Amino acid sequence: MKKEVKILEDCMKVAEHENLIWVCDGAANVGQVGQAIGVLLSNLDKGRMCCTVAVAAGSKRHLEIAEKAKKNIVINGCANRCASKVLENAGKKINYEIIISKYLQKVPTLDIYMGDAKKIAQIIIEEAKL
Ligand code: SF4
Known part of the structure; x- marks a missing residue:
């Protein structure tokens, strides 16, 4: 069965009304679990x-998004x-961070277990009150 594509808001x-999620997407299991959590929380x-x-690249649009x-x-x-x-160097606030x-x-x-992503996503939801 074909999965429906979820189109995200701009x-x-x-x-202004949204929790913006910034992941490092690092090239190790922990970075990839973080990336999977970003997807999970968005979905x-x-x-x-x-x-x-x-x-990090100084995109004006993205600096503004982080500001708002x-x-x-x-x-x-x-x-x-x-x-x-990346956010600190750009002078943006961080409301919650996790390692x-x-x-x-x-x-x-780069192989990860979705069970790890789901478990840590739950911790973020509770700690960051999402
Ligand atoms: S925080 Fe760690 S895993 Fe993420 S990009 Fe930096 S070195 Fe890689």
Whole structure:
């Protein structure tokens, strides 16, 4: 059976009333679990994943989106906190941040278990009050 495609609202249009989710998308299990959580939370309408790399690249539009966001929710794979540093360097507020490697050992693999993503997504929903 074909899965229906979920079309997300435009980040800029919804930012003021939306939890914007910024993931590091790092190339290790913890980064990929963080990315999967961003997708999960967006599909659950708990927030809207936005382009972290675009903020790092200085995209005016994305800097504005991060500025307008109701809440900036930042998901880092490990203690390097790359996604948080992207927002901090751009001078944007961080309302909540998590480091996935506190809950899951960092391993150099891109294979992840959705069970890990679901479990940590639940922690974020509770801690960040999404
Ligand atoms: S926070 Fe860790 S996992 Fe994420 S991009 Fe940085 S080094 Fe990679």
